[in-house]
Amino acid sequence: MTVSEGPAVSPLLSVRGLTKYFGNFAACSGIDLDIAPGEIHALLGENGAGKSTLVKMLFGILEPSGGEILSSGQAVVIRSPSEARSFGIGMVFQHFSLFEALTVGENIALSLDPKFSLPRISDEAARLSHKYGLPLDPKAHVADLSVGERQRIEIVRALLQNPKLIILDEPTSVLTPQEADRLFETLLKLKTEGRSVLYISHRLEEVRRICDRATVLRHGKVTGRCDPRQETPASLARMMVGADVAGVSRGTSSELGDVLIEVTDLSVPARTPFAVSLRAIDMQVRAGEVLAIAGVAGNGQGELFDVLSGEYTVPENDAIRIRGKAVGTVGINARRMLGAGFVPEERHGHAAVSEMSLSDNLLLARSQPDRRSFLSGGVLSIVRHSSVRSAAKRICEDMDVRKSGDDPSAGSLSGGNLQKFIVGRELDRQPAVLVVNQPTWGVDAGAASRIRQALVDLARSGSAVVVISQDLDEIFEVATKVSVISEGRLSPSFAAHELSLEQIGLMMGGIHDSTHSEASHAH
Amino acid sequence: MLEAILLTVITAATPLVIAALGELVTERSGVLNLGVEGMMIMGAVVAFAATQITGTPYIGVLAGIAAGAAFSLLFGFLTLTLVANQVATGLALTILGLGLSGQIGESYVGQPGIKLQPIEIPLLADIPLLGPLLFRQDLIFYLSIALVIGIHWFLFRSRTGLKMRAIGDNHASAHALGINVIRTRYLAVMFGGACAGLAGAQLSLVYTPQWVENMAAGRGWIALALVVFASWRPLRVLAGGYLFGAVSIGQLHAQAFGIGIPSQFLSALPYAATIVVLIIISHNRRTTMINTPASLGKPFVPER
Incomplete structure (x- = not known):
């Protein structure tokens, strides 16, 4: 797999041997990852594979037990989200931390430098949301907004800090398909500006659709690197769920009752x-x-x-x-x-x-x-x-x-x-x-x-x-x-x-009807 | 006649508006202080005593404000630093205030007080009807109007006000953004106390310039209800305060006319009217939801 080699250009952010223990349990062990400038990089894995732990270390929320993080080739220690922002890393969380009773503009203003006046922030937020195709009304109250609109606030909030890398944790898990399509357009626009995106997901179709490279995690370890556009959902699923347990089978008990x-x-x-x-x-x-x-x-x-x-x-x-x-x-x-x-x-x-x-x-x-x-x-x-x-x-x-x-x-x-x-x-x-x-x-x-x-x-x-x-x-x-x-x-x-595991993985990934045909291609 | 009635309405409404505005700021920061009645009565007795000692009602006003703020500081220390239950502490503050004020004021019972004199605003005071009502009033009335406008501006236009609303909505997120939750709440609690003290000073220096034990007579509780009735919005507090004032004065005059309604029923009318309006207002779920401080009454202990 030649695509699994690192990018030719020097990476924006690299991770070497990153490890995190919770007690004796290794949530992440020895993870290597390179994110190139201007790429959408997918982090794939099942629940509990260690994706969230990894990005929490990148964003300064968790302290690594071992390994190092390199920003543009320099080893750095990221102690807090604000330090992460100073390294040009922005993050959009799966669960939002918005103030429901406040307006969109006010929510954004709270996380910004006090030297900006409220009307200016509203204008800037409106301009950015327009530019990236994330329609937002700065005067609307968050309590009235849909989940997708709330996510846009978080994205605009992250963009106002002008980050080089934006991390999105399961962004489509709470979106309608239409909202997801809109989000993808925004991400592609960010990419053309030279910003990088670390895209965490377990939905194989969308990863294939928008991501340039993918790193697959399983049980806290990297189990694959690939160009998702050259893979089938079935082959991605195999990397995600692992083929090593496929042999598990149980005979159905013969006498079934009522x-x-x-x-x-x-x-x-x-x-x-x-x-x-x-x-x-x-x-x-x-x-x-x-x-x-x-x-x-x-x-x-x-x-x-x-x-x-x-x-x-x-x-x-x-x-x-x-x-x-x-x-x-x-x-x-x-x-x-x-x-x-x-x-x-x-x-x-x-x-x-x-x-x-x-x-x-x-x-x-x-x-x-x-x-x-x-x-x-x-x-x-x-x-x-x-x-x-x-x-x-x-x-x-x-x-x-x-x-x-x-x-x-x-x-x-x-x-x-x-x-x-x-x-x-x-x-x-x-x-x-x-x-x-x-x-x-x-x-x-x-x-x-x-x-x-x-x-x-x-x-x-x-x-x-x-x-x-x-x-x-x-x-x-x-x-x-x-x-x-x-x-x-x-x-x-x-x-x-x-x-087979991959059939289930495909069905879980939201590919309902094509399950059998896609999976049989993979064999 | 009309002018006299309207003047008494204004005098009756002013302490409610001031005390409710103070509590509104406290509650917007997410703290529920049920001790308004206690802080108010402390303000009343200290304002009266300071006026008697110095002979200057303006010093009495300042003393009343200081007494309310100091008393609220006790509440702040207990609930914010020691994380005591806000409801229980607020109730205790009221009981303590009623007892303590009786003790302080014992020697002043029956003494004639010094009334805070109206300040006439030149030219404007000569407008028929409106002039005497709005521009020939005492300092505390002018302050109450300034507070309504000032607090409205502070909450909805200033950055500090925004931070305060953010704390009241979600103190954990506000803390995560680097806003000092506890310090802001201390200031909000003390502002609430100062307002309650000022409202108390109005009672013993303007409304009835004398000291009578328990002279707040439940106005602190009405102020608390007004905050909710007004959906935590300052302009509605003004409207609500004047509604309550108007109904209570109106029923007094109705009793004087001797209409055939039992006086007990008429005395209950302001409260009943407030409850009815409260129910109608809270019918609008959205307004209530947007304006209710979601972390109201919840203790905050920062993570370390």
């Missing part, structure tokens, strides 16, 4: 401007099956989980059935009473109250379905602390939860141990249906494999399991069948052993 959870033609409009609407979701999971739902973050996973768990009910009672009973309009406890269990994505504040003890957290989730064993005194609902405590203890032993003290607060446990407890809390009831969102997100490898084993065992014992995950390795370890969620649509499910 359908235990079923969703029929369910559409749910978006509740907030940031949410995704679910469109015509169909799924069926039988006893003994593990359905894994793959997908890039923000494509409707959270929304799907919420309607499955009953955190948000839907008007069509028939659209969701658990063990044959229509449950669309009933809440989470009623669904738990039917033998379902749910593990949401966020551990703190959603799945568990951090300040409360483990036993109290257990009681919160199960006081209704396990009323008889945990409460006494009829309507008085007196808590039987001893039985709650012993149940918490049993869960900790079953799931090997490591904790300090008998009944510590949930917040004192490490992420992995708390997640084991939360999953264990649901498993302890032997649920007929278990729905889990991102079961091992941010969990160490040991705890992750314990949790995955528990999910597989639960399905073997005759339950239906739904796992929503972004981790493809995990999906192949636990799933008997796989669907992909993209922009609120759920694909039909495929038997896990019939799918």
